[in-house]
Each structure stands twice: as C-alpha cells, then as structure tokens.
Amino acid sequence: MRDVAERAGVAVVTVSRVVNGLGPVREETVDRVNAAISAIGYQRNEIARSLRPGQNSMTVGLLLGDLTNPFYASLAKAAVDVAKQDGYAVLLSTADEDPEVERRAVGELIGRRVAGLIVVPDQGDHAFLDEVNAHDRVPIVFVDRPATGAEADVVLVDNEGGGAAATQHLIDHGHRRIAIIVAPSYYTTGRRLRGYRKALRRSGVPADEDLVVTLRRGTTEDACAATHVLLTSARPPTAIFSTTGFLTEGVLRARQQLAAPVAVVGFDDFKLADMLPTPVTVVASDTEELGRHAARLLIDRISGEGGPTSRTVLPVRLIARGTGELRPPDQ
Amino acid sequence: MRDVAERAGVAVVTVSRVVNGLGPVREETVDRVNAAISAIGYQRNEIARSLRPGQNSMTVGLLLGDLTNPFYASLAKAAVDVAKQDGYAVLLSTADEDPEVERRAVGELIGRRVAGLIVVPDQGDHAFLDEVNAHDRVPIVFVDRPATGAEADVVLVDNEGGGAAATQHLIDHGHRRIAIIVAPSYYTTGRRLRGYRKALRRSGVPADEDLVVTLRRGTTEDACAATHVLLTSARPPTAIFSTTGFLTEGVLRARQQLAAPVAVVGFDDFKLADMLPTPVTVVASDTEELGRHAARLLIDRISGEGGPTSRTVLPVRLIARGTGELRPPDQ
DNA sequence: CACGGTGCTGGAAACGTATCCTGAGGGCGG
DNA sequence: CCGCCCTCAGGATACGTTTCCAGCACCGTG
Numbered sequence: 001m002r003d004v005a006e007r008a009g010v011a012v013v014t015v016s017r018v019v020n021g022l023g024p025v026r027e028e029t030v031d032r033v034n035a036a037i038s039a040i041g042y043q044r045n046e047i048a049r050s051l052r053p054g055q056n057s058m059t060v061g062l063l064l065g066d067l068t069n070p071f072y073a074s075l076a077k078a079a080v081d082v083a084k085q086d087g088y089a090v091l092l093s094t095a096d097e098d099p100e101v102e103r104r105a106v107g108e109l110i111g112r113r114v115a116g117l118i119v120v121p122d123q124g125d126h127a128f129l130d131e132v133n134a135h136d137r138v139p140i141v142f143v144d145r146p147a148t149g150a151e152a153d154v155v156l157v158d159n160e161g162g163g164a165a166a167t168q169h170l171i172d173h174g175h176r177r178i179a180i181i182v183a184p185s186y187y188t189t190g191r192r193l194r195g196y197r198k199a200l201r202r203s204g205v206p207a208d209e210d211l212v213v214t215l216r217r218g219t220t221e222d223a224c225a226a227t228h229v230l231l232t233s234a235r236p237p238t239a240i241f242s243t244t245g246f247l248t249e250g251v252l253r254a255r256q257q258l259a260a261p262v263a264v265v266g267f268d269d270f271k272l273a274d275m276l277p278t279p280v281t282v283v284a285s286d287t288e289e290l291g292r293h294a295a296r297l298l299i300d301r302i303s304g305e306g307g308p309t310s311r312t313v314l315p316v317r318l319i320a321r322g323t324g325e326l327r328p329p330d331q
Numbered sequence: 332m333r334d335v336a337e338r339a340g341v342a343v344v345t346v347s348r349v350v351n352g353l354g355p356v357r358e359e360t361v362d363r364v365n366a367a368i369s370a371i372g373y374q375r376n377e378i379a380r381s382l383r384p385g386q387n388s389m390t391v392g393l394l395l396g397d398l399t400n401p402f403y404a405s406l407a408k409a410a411v412d413v414a415k416q417d418g419y420a421v422l423l424s425t426a427d428e429d430p431e432v433e434r435r436a437v438g439e440l441i442g443r444r445v446a447g448l449i450v451v452p453d454q455g456d457h458a459f460l461d462e463v464n465a466h467d468r469v470p471i472v473f474v475d476r477p478a479t480g481a482e483a484d485v486v487l488v489d490n491e492g493g494g495a496a497a498t499q500h501l502i503d504h505g506h507r508r509i510a511i512i513v514a515p516s517y518y519t520t521g522r523r524l525r526g527y528r529k530a531l532r533r534s535g536v537p538a539d540e541d542l543v544v545t546l547r548r549g550t551t552e553d554a555c556a557a558t559h560v561l562l563t564s565a566r567p568p569t570a571i572f573s574t575t576g577f578l579t580e581g582v583l584r585a586r587q588q589l590a591a592p593v594a595v596v597g598f599d600d601f602k603l604a605d606m607l608p609t610p611v612t613v614v615a616s617d618t619e620e621l622g623r624h625a626a627r628l629l630i631d632r633i634s635g636e637g638g639p640t641s642r643t644v645l646p647v648r649l650i651a652r653g654t655g656e657l658r659p660p661d662q
Numbered sequence: 663c664a665c666g667g668t669g670c671t672g673g674a675a676a677c678g679t680a681t682c683c684t685g686a687g688g689g690c691g692g
Numbered sequence: 693c694c695g696c697c698c699t700c701a702g703g704a705t706a707c708g709t710t711t712c713c714a715g716c717a718c719c720g721t722g
Contacts, residue, residue: 043442047444067407068401077398077399077425081425084425089440092421093421113377256606271601272580276607
C-alpha cells in the first residue's frame with residue numbers, strides 16, 4: 001500500500017480510502033491511485049486488515065470428518081458456497097472422530113482468528129468449546145449432532161422420525177422380524193434406533209433385542225460381517241434397517257454375497273442406489289441444506305444476531321426404490 | 332499477550348519467548364508465564380504473527396471444483412491431511428470451472444496471504460497466475476491438469492497411457508468398433524482420446540470418427556443421451572470407453588435402460604462399481620496420492636526448495652470387473 | 663578491584679491497514 | 693469583510709507479534 005501511495009504521489013490513508021471506496025476523494029486522485037494499483041498489482045492484505053480492532057477476519061472455520069465420506073463432502077460444499085457468497089473464506093480442518101485431534105484443530109482455527117466455527121462434533125465432552133465461545137467471542141454452530149456440554153446453535157436432521165419411517169415402511173410391507181444395525185455411541189444412530197423402537201411399539205410388533213446389532217466400529221466391513229451373522233443365524237430377520245451410509249453398503253454386500261432376498265432400508269441416500277441389481281430404498285436427508293443452513297446461521301451470529309440458541313431439525317423423506325418393498329417369504 | 336505479561340509480571344517479550352520456547356528464560360519465570368497463559372486461556376494470534384516480515388502464514392490455499400465430485404473430495408482430503416501434518420492450515424475455495432470465478436478466488440486467497448497454492452485449473456489462460464507466482468512469491472502447484480500460460484510444478488495422472496490401456500483391453504477382447512465419449516476441451520479427456528487413437532493405430536483397428544463423441548457439456552445426462560444415440564444407431568459400437576467418472580455413470584444408465592450388452596470401460600474408479608448388475612471395469616488413478624504429492628511438493632517449495640519446475644505423472648491401473656471383458660456379439 | 667563475559671529481561675521498532683483527528687483551501691452566508 | 697462549513701488530504705495511532713539491541717546483575721579471572 002505504501003508503494004502504491006508513493007507511486008500515486010499521495011498518502012497511505014488516501015489509498016486506503018480509494019480501496020474501500022469510503023472517504024471523500026477527488027475523482028482525479030481516485031484515478032491516479034487506481035492506476036498505481038493496477039500498475040503494481042497491489043492486493044489488499046486481508047491479514048493486516050483483520051488485525052485492526054473490531055475487524056472481522058471474514059474467515060470461518062469448518063471442522064468435520066473425512067471428506068471421502070460424501071456426507072461431509074456435500075456439507076462442506078454447501079457451507080463453502082454460502083460463505084463465499086457472503087465474502088467469507090473457509091478454513092477447512094478435519095478431525096477424524098478423535099477428540100484430541102478435534103481440540104487441537106479448534107485451537108489452530110481460533111489462533112487464525114476465524115470469525116466463526118461450524119463443527120460436526122464427535123462424542124465426548126465439548127465444554128472447551130463453550131469457553132471458546134465465551135472468551136474469544138467466536139460463535140459456533142454444530143451440525144448433524146449436538147455437542148454435550150456446549151451451548152450453541154444446532155442443525156440436525158430428523159433422525160428419530162426417519163428411523164420410525166424406515167421401520168414403519170418395512171412393517172407396512174409385512175415384516176415382523178426387522179433387524180437394525182447401529183454404529184457405536186453415535187448420536188445420530190442412537191436417535192434412529194429410538195425411532196425404530198417407537199415404530200415397532202406403535203404397531204405392536206414384538207421387539208427382539210437379538211435383532212438390534214451394535215457394531216464395535218461403524219465401518220462397511222463390520223456391517224458386512226454382522227449382516228452375514230444375522231442372515232445365517234437360526235432365526236434370521238426378513239428385513240434390515242441400516243442406520244448409516246457406510247453400514248448400508250456393508251449390508252448390501254453381504255446380501256449380494258449370500259443372494260439373500262432380505263429387505264433393506266438405509267439411512268442416507270447414495271449415488272447409484274437406483275442402479276444396483278435391486279434398487280435400494282433409503283431415508284434421505286438434504287445434506288446440502290444442512291450445510292447451507294449452518295453457514296447462514298453462523299454468518300447471522302457473526303453479524304451480531306442475538307437471541308437464544310436455536311435448534312433446527314430438517315425433515316427427511318423415504319425414497320422407495322425396491323429393497324424396501326420386498327415382502328417377507330411366506331412361512 | 333499483554334494481558335498474560337501483566338498477570339505474570341513480566342514484559343511482553345518474555346511471554347513471546349516462552350510461547351516460542353526460544354530465548355533464555357529462567358525456569359521459574361517460564362512457569363509463571365505458563366500459569367498466566369492457562370489462567371487466561373491465551374492463544375497466540377497467528378494473524379499478527381504472520382504480519383511480521385519474512386514470516387510464513389502457515390496457510391495454503393486449495394482451489395478446486397465441486398467437492399460433490401469424489402475426485403475433488405479425495406484430492407482435498409489428502410492435501411488437507413498432508414498440510415495439517417506439517418502444521419499448515421488449508422483455505423478451501425471452489426471455482427466451478429468458471430475462469431472468472433477462479434480468478435477472483437485466487438485474489439481472495441492471495442489477499443489472505445497464503446504461503447502457497449494448489450490449483451486444479453480449468454481451461455483458459457492462466458498467465459495471471461504467473462504474475463502471482465513472480466510478484467507475491469507464492470509458489471503454485473497444478474493438479475490433474477497443467478495450466479496454459481503459467482510455469483509451475485504439475486502433478487498429473489497418466490491419461491494417455493490409461494486411455495491406451497482401456498482401449499487395448501477392449502481390443503484384446505475382440506472389439507473392433509469401440510466408441511469413446513469425451514467431455515469438451517478438457518485437458519484430461521483430450522489426452523485420454525489420444526491414448527485411444529494410439530491403441531487403435533497400434534492394433535491396426537480402423538478408426539471411425541463417428542465413434543468419437545464429443546459432448547457439449549461433461550454431464551451424466553449428456554453422456555446418457557449420447558449413449559442412447561450411439562446404441563440405437565445403424566451401426567452401433569460393441570464397446571464404449573467413457574473418459575470420466577460422470578460420463579461413465581451416464582453410459583451405464585443408458586446401457587441399463589436399453590438392456591444393451593455393450594462392453595464398457597470407464598476412466599476413474601467409483602464406489603459400488605463392483606456391485607452393479609455387471610461389475611464395471613475401470614482405469615483407476617490414485618486420487619489421494621495426487622493430492623498428497625501436490626501438497627508435499629508445495630510445502631517443499633514454500634520451504635525454499637529451488638530447482639526447475641517438475642512434472643510428475645502418476646501411473647494408472649486397469650481393474651477388470653466385468654463390463655470390460657464382455658465379448659462382441661458374433662456377427 | 664576492574665573488566666569482560668554470561669544469563670536473563672525489557673524497550674523500541676516494524677509489519678500493513680483503518681480510524682480518529684487535524685489542517686489547508688475555497689465557497690458562501692451573515 | 694469575516695467567519696463558518698464543506699471538501700479533500702495527511703499525520704498519528706493502534707492492532708499483536710517478533711527481532712534487534714540494550715541494560716542489569718552476577719560471576720570468574722586477571
């Protein structure tokens with residue numbers, strides 16, 4: 001900026017005014033400054049800018065899991081799009097379900113003075129985020145799951161309703177022995193399990209705890225193995241509700257390997273679901289809307305929007321494609 | 332930091348020394364400062380830090396296309412992982428194949444004083460990036476495609492070799508009428524087309540220009556429509572080489588809709604390729620390695636690694652799964 | 663006892679920007 | 693004709709660091 005000022009024969013202040021289009025500057029001076037700017041190829045230093053007191057860094061932090069998971073990818077895409085539209089840049093950081101990594105990542109983001117934080121929290125206490133919120137005045141929005149111990153805006157999908165819808169759909173197609181596969185201690189799958197139980201109860205279908213399979217890890221491989229066990233057991237289920245995209249893939253692999261006619265409904269839609277040998281019925285949530293809403297909420301908070309913390313629950317919808325409409329074999 | 336200094340009864344300088352563990356400070360003073368730090372919850376301001384001359388902002392920019400595309404997603408994941416490991420944060424920006432958007436995005440990143448830039452460039456001139464490189468001393472690494480008009484490190488996959496391998500594979504299975512579907516004016520599909528031609532020539536298979544289909548846009552829908560036209564034409568091909576993940580999906584949809592036994596090889600692997608009714612043969616590249624290598628290269632450059640610009644070409648491999656091994660119908 | 667070296671600490675300056683205040687010059691109303 | 697306001701421009705300052713240099717006390721050696 002000083003170089004520009006020198007070249008244009010004005011003071012630094014004047015250049016600043018021209019760049020921001022704020023103060024009163026004579027037309028001719030503006031032209032001279034602009035000429036100098038493009039001659040030098042000057043670009044305002046946003047870092048120095050945000051150092052000034054009361055200035056917003058115009059950068060938000062986005063902390064989530066493995067981008068290879070399409071869920072996180074489309075979340076990120078949507079958040080980045082909204083942020084960019086409002087002039088915010090996005091600092092991306094990942095914490096693969098590891099609380100300690102997450103903590104450090106938050107530190108890095110705060111150190112870079114992000115104006116706000118979008119977090120997909122993993123299990124574990126998040127009271128330290130409350131401190132961040134209070135001490136550094138950095139608003140936070142949680143996505144997909146609420147964080148225990150921290151008070152902030154949350155954007156969720158209707159896990160319980162979706163779980164109930166999936167289960168009810170299978171009941172409606174004649175199933176009475178419906179298995180559910182859940183990942184361990186995830187908030188989301190826990191709520192989906194709740195919906196499952198509720199639907200069973202409502203329809204008077206007896207619950208069989210042997211049909212509730214909690215995996216040690218939420219991987220495709222574990223789900224595949226668990227499904228193998230289920231389907232080759234003495235009293236196999238006639239339908240399976242898998243509560244996660246990864247798990248659904250595992251269930252389908254096992255189903256295909258065993259050539260089993262078991263019905264399946266999965267939570268979360270995925271690509272090519274309609275092109276598999278039997279197209280896959282899913283409960284789909286609008287992942288991009290999740291990201292968009294979170295970003296908008298955050299930017300509102302950064303802009304000083306007051307009020308109590310909000311809790312948004314986005315609707316889900318069941319997409320019938322085939323695996324969910326299979327009827328149980330006649331006994 | 333001043334607050335910490337005050338609380339510990341020392342000067343700001345001393346706090347800085349403790350935080351960075353650099354200068355000689357008495358043991359007892361260190362403890363006092365550390366106590367003050369944790370009492371206040373102080374976190375070093377990386378922004379102010381990087382304002383100092385000669386200081387690296389420890390942030391790199393990542394500019395690519397739609398994260399919903401798994402290719403970009405795993406690229407981003409790998410780059411973020413490497414960067415994080417080396418203490419760099421990642422500013423993520425997307426430019427959906429729009430040169431003007433890309434230009435602005437680069438400006439935003441430079442304005443935030445990134446120490447380096449990883450770019451997946453679209454077609455169009457990138458001479459302006461050369462200026463960035465020269466003027467702002469910000470090293471750049473191009474990924475997946477080189478940029479015209481700019482001189483910088485490039486990391487590619489073996490497009491031509493992959494295209495030749497895919498085509499040769501189909502020839503080896505008895506095909507003589509092999510169609511290829513390419514997106515318009517992409518560097519990558521152009522090279523893959525070159526490999527296709529080369530393989531045909533090498534094997535003495537006559538080239539039929541009607542079998543080279545250049546789409547107006549590289550979308551799944553366009554590929555699907557084009558495949559419909561191809562397969563219902565007077566002299567349909569017995570095999571199709573689709574040069575992009577998106578295109579492959581479209582080809583497969585058309586193939587399924589028409590129940591056509593046409594052989595297919597796709598460039599780029601994708602999830603569930605092995606679970607479709609006929610598992611899909613693809614030429615796969617290691618997308619994560621692409622991102623990792625680019626990030627490492629960039630960080631080396633930031634660290635002052637000299638030398639001429641490099642050009643890395645990663646190998647690809649053909650994964651035979653089914654659609655590529657179908658033989659042409661007896662005539 | 664004087665002097666130089668060493669171990670620790672603090673003051674000043676600089677990075678690039680925006681805001682607050684000051685000031686010069688000109689037009690216009692009282 | 694004087695003074696006031698308005699337009700335009702510049703100087704000083706502050707943001708939070710780190711680096712350079714200086715200072716102070718102490719110790720050992722000559």
